[in-house]
Amino acid sequence: MKLSRTAAALALGLGAAAASMAGGAVTQSPAGPLQAQADAIVPNKSEWTILAWSIDRNQPLFAVNADQTMVPASNNKVFSAIWALSLLGPDYRFPTDLLITGPVQNGVLRGDVVLKGSGDPAFGYPSYDRDVMASPRKMAESLKRQGVTVVEGGVIADPYIHDRQNFGPAWPLDTGNGASRYAPTVSGLPFNRNMLWIEMRPGPGGLGFARIPEVPEIPVINTARMGGGRAYAVRKPDEDTVRIRGAVGGRGPHRFGVGAYEPAYLAAGAIRQALREQGIQVRGGIRIAPTPNGAALVHRHMSIPLIEMVNQLGRKSDNFFAEHVWKAAVAKATGQGTFAGGGAASAVFFHDKAGVPWGHLWQADGSGLSAENRTSASAMVRSLIFAHKQPWSRQFHESLAMAGDRNGTLQRMFNNPPAKGNLHAKTGYIRAVRSLSGYVTTAGGETVVFSFIYNGRNTSGARGVQLQLGDLLAGYRR
Template identity: 75%
Template sequence: MKFINRTAVPAALALALAGGGVLAARAVTQTAGGPLQAQASAMVPNQSEWSVFAWSMDRNQPLFAINADKAIIPASNNKVYSAIWALDVLGPDYRFPTDLLITGAVQNGVLRGDVVIRGSGDPAFGYYEYDKDPLTSPRAMAAGLKRLGVRVVEGGVIADPYIHDRQNFGPDWPRDTGNGAARYAPTVSGLPFNRNMLWVRMTPGQGQGYIREPDVPEIPIVNGSRGGGANAYAVRQPHQDTIRIRGGGRGRFGVGAFEPAYLAGGAVRQALREAGIEVRGPLRIAQTPQGSVLVHRHLSIPLVQMVPQLNRHSDNFFAEHLWKAAAAKAVGQGTYAGGGAASAVFFHDKAGVPWGELWQADGSGLSAQNRTSAQALVRALIYAHKQPWSQPFHESMAIAGDPGGTMRRMFVGGPAQGNLHAKTGYINDVRTLSGYVKTASGETVVFSFLYNGRNTSGARGVQTNLGNLLAGYTR
């Protein structure tokens, strides 16, 4: 269960939600009517807890609306905005660079300076899903340095995450994330590595009893395991990097690092050591010194290949990094404070989202400070449908009843199965669903069903009924 705090609403969010545009929005959404509106209304109990909107793109008119301009918490439907923003401002073919640089001359095999690893927020860097071995890319960097004849680094390793701010977890995230310690929501960084997880492999009876992966002694580990058994685990407190091993036995455990830039820097240092290059100085987090010389550039997979991580698999880590990358493009640095305002302006200008109906406090939807209306999501989805990257965006969504996404158990056996494709969303007291569906008459309908209330199980049933209503609709 992901617990949220509904009481924390910052001044910037309150100001955004008080903005203009709501009256104009009502003029649009209140034109819905007829039998379909009546059927939808009959399916939705406790309508004050809902924001619902369905729009026919073929007729360019609403099919039904319930509080469509009411801004409420979207949960992971917030990822729809993050994917669209990143695809639009960065482009589907964008590749995140991660650079290895040096700060001094190479003389007789000695680098008279530091090695720098500089990130741009690539969520796939060192990620085993793509590299299989997380050290593959750091080893390629080490090979580039070795080709220069370097045998000794007189300085140390600098890790530069400053394309983003140093707020490594979102505002008002659920308590069970541990401020980025949890595997479902690890920390965010301008220099990510392997999902910013430090892995601890237990080796009872051998040396210190554990191995860090990667080898980063800058992140302290306190081994309190008892040995024996099979119930060992690793944890850290929300506001510190010290990892504590408890229980006993063998195993491998991942913990989101509080200072994630140490992981990439430590991985590079480990790769250099494996390549026979001695590093004499420390690992530290700092900005890249002026005059540094590029040695090797790693380029990520294309951004369009990352978007299914957001929409089909609801991956919080990828969502945060794509959103912060879009914010960095818009305002010069990936910041939570600056990103929310920049996102609101983007969707107002490009998709016609009314002021006051959208506020992104983070990229994933974990934050209880996020707000959107059903109308705002529908407008954003209409905008995405009309873009050159529309097809891969559609394909990135989960499909009703398909085992490969978050809707594997939804709409099974109904008219929406295999047809409706959408983004799901769930945190405590929030259940949301927004996407596209073809009616029985062949119309393309964009919809958003947002619920904030105690009965999230019942809300899922309501959303299923509304989706099947649209899929079975005959004009």
């Protein structure tokens, strides 16, 4: 996709924040009973962007500042899912390749092993591989079947389908630039949610530890002691060194997870560990580099389908899957998954395909963690209408959390009919933001798409407003 025509306009009118509107109003507030009821429900209207739209009648039911841009929090994942499904398709699978750079002579590989990623967030993911080493072991077995007993070189990790910025712009401070469990780092070569696990076990010689996977390239400094039970593992936001502090009690083992600053080391370390388990000696270390020309494919691992990843975005609001799915769409659109290039490419797509006006949408990341993301309710509604009309519409609808369903983020919302088991939507929450966007069938049988986005201090009160608006739509009969 060529972005030259629009990138300049976006740089002038949007910036990273897309704070100002482009053009005039897109959606006029409708007159009617629902608008009056919505107005009565919504306080402090300047803190809201709201739109409810009947797909069947192709007209608004109520609106409050529908064209005003605000921070969407995890409602940003809606755009990431729609974009990826459109560009890649619900059945798309990410490949992760094992290659070799030299000939095999008398059992010796005269070169390196290469692990080339395409940004598969499910590679070694604990929810899909109970044994996170299962896929690396299959790769190692493929190399062993070629008669390899020694790798003369080392392991090259190739994450270059993405840029090397492994955490999003303006992420919350508590993410530690990808150190936290709820928002670990992003990589073109992910493994095990990009978490390095430290397992500690008291022994005769003191308090020992092991890395999982075994990656000595990531330094670990252990100052923990015996006694108590409050040990923890941390790293500074700008380095990969993991520090174990505090005290552990009992026999253990005790496990602590930290998002790796350079996650490509984890996947490469897992491959090296799997090779050694197969009795293959690896003489060299790990280095991060592009795949050399002429490298020969030994094994290709294919991921779970994209739609299963989208389910993680919609139902579980998984930040890790969201960032990787979004960067996959960026890579498809621009050639490489970059945070810097994603915002413009996304805005172009939703303008061209869903009719979102310039200035109404800016994706600084894929998950919604960034405070630089912006959308209007009208942009969200337009995008949801676009998704509703696609061949994968049913799958997208099913990917969203369902009201009252224990397996999603709406399990404690809309627990009574007619919204329960009917309204399905994406939730969103970060500091000073509460958002809810999705679909509902009214009591009169109309399909309605809606977006309720709040930016302000009273997020608990905003949730109550969203509940009332959702119930208003669910119970509406023309």
